[in-house]
Amino acid sequence: MPDTWVLGIETSCDETSAAVVGDGRVIASSVISSQIAVHRRFGGVVPEVASRQHLDRITFVVDEALKEAGLGFSSISCLAVTVGPGLIGALLVGVAAAKAYSYALKIPLVPVHHLEAHLYANFLAHPELEPPFVCLVVSGGHTSLILLQDHLKYRLLGATRDDAAGEAFDKIARVLGLPYPGGPALEELAAAGDPCAIPFPRAWLEEGSTDFSFSGLKTAVINYLNRLREEGTSPYLPDVAASFQAAIVDVLVEKALLAAKKAGVGKVALAGGVASNSTLRRHFEKRAAEEGLDFYFPEKRLCTDNAAMVACAGYYHYLAGHRASLSQEAFAHYPL
Ligand code: KG4
Ligand code: ZN
Numbered sequence: 001m002p003d004t005w006v007l008g009i010e011t012s013c014d015e016t017s018a019a020v021v022g023d024g025r026v027i028a029s030s031v032i033s034s035q036i037a038v039h040r041r042f043g044g045v046v047p048e049v050a051s052r053q054h055l056d057r058i059t060f061v062v063d064e065a066l067k068e069a070g071l072g073f074s075s076i077s078c079l080a081v082t083v084g085p086g087l088i089g090a091l092l093v094g095v096a097a098a099k100a101y102s103y104a105l106k107i108p109l110v111p112v113h114h115l116e117a118h119l120y121a122n123f124l125a126h127p128e129l130e131p132p133f134v135c136l137v138v139s140g141g142h143t144s145l146i147l148l149q150d151h152l153k154y155r156l157l158g159a160t161r162d163d164a165a166g167e168a169f170d171k172i173a174r175v176l177g178l179p180y181p182g183g184p185a186l187e188e189l190a191a192a193g194d195p196c197a198i199p200f201p202r203a204w205l206e207e208g209s210t211d212f213s214f215s216g217l218k219t220a221v222i223n224y225l226n227r228l229r230e231e232g233t234s235p236y237l238p239d240v241a242a243s244f245q246a247a248i249v250d251v252l253v254e255k256a257l258l259a260a261k262k263a264g265v266g267k268v269a270l271a272g273g274v275a276s277n278s279t280l281r282r283h284f285e286k287r288a289a290e291e292g293l294d295f296y297f298p299e300k301r302l303c304t305d306n307a308a309m310v311a312c313a314g315y316y317h318y319l320a321g322h323r324a325s326l327s328q329e330a331f332a333h334y335p336l
């Protein structure tokens with residue numbers, strides 16, 4: 001039986017989530033209330049709508065998480081909440097709720113960075129995993145290569161200079177007429193296509209760079225579609241989706257391996273919403289094995305936004321003695 005139960009709260013984008021995690025490893029409950037159906041008719045997340053949805057759902061989701069865990073607030077040692085980065089109005093709902101619970105119930109509160117939470121999802125999936133390792137965090141808002149030197153000690157090794165990988169998936173999915181969220185829909189379409197059909201560009205950037213850029217690829221796909229349409233030919237969309245996905249996956253994997261090599265670590269991990277992409281997982285696994293690196297990734301439900309990963313990272317902040325005060329703010333932009 002774990003000694004320390006942490007209740008995590010996550011509201012940085014369009015999932016209202018609460019979870020109870022024991023000793024940073026045991027998921028006693030994980031409740032995710034997704035707003036996808038609400039935002040779908042707008043073709044993307046509408047920030048103001050997201051905030052209102054979080055407000056409607058947050059207390060229910062917290063109650064459910066406790067109920068599912070079979071625990072009361074009296075068993076919770078610590079609350080952990082995502083304080084940034086993300087949609088400011090959405091974050092504020094989680095932070096305000098967490099501060100209210102903390103104040104009313106006299107439970108300590110710790111602040112968690114959204115990217116560290118994604119990275120920490122790997123510890124839930126692999127209880128034996130220990131730092132140091134390099135993690136590729138790929139989500140709708142971020143594409144970052146992070147070296148976890150020790151718990152809570154990060155070094156940013158690379159990041160996108162323009163679009164995030166998930167953002168590129170979502171934008172191209174929209175161009176292809178697919179519903180929001182674009183990533184899973186594009187992956188499904190790509191399954192019927194040939195990844196070698198169209199040689200879309202790979203942005204390797206300068207020799208040895210571990211930064212990313214996806215805006216050129218996005219433009220190349222749009223130009224390709226426009227050219228075919230002008231010629232009166234209809235593109236075979238599964239080939240476009242598969243070739244686009246292959247271009248993104250190639251760059252993500254090779255740069256993650258390069259970053260691990262440069263950092264001198266033998267372990268690489270994957271995290272974030274895009275990490276649920278099966279082609280990325282398979283290709284990464286194969287290439288990591290070829291390079292003699294151990295490869296870790298969380299199960300799909302721990303890749304997209306969830307509060308279990310927040311509770312996991314929160315546990316280490318709690319052990320380190322970090323505490324949020326009642327003046328804790330939320331941050332749309334928040335360096336790791
Ligand atoms: O981590 P996440 O849930 O939220 C952010 O922190 O952004 O990631 C959401 C992103 C979206 O861009 C979504 O399209 C993408 O992850 N995504 C995928 C897949 N599942 C989710 N991208 C590619 N393939 C997928 N299977
Ligand atoms: Zn996320």
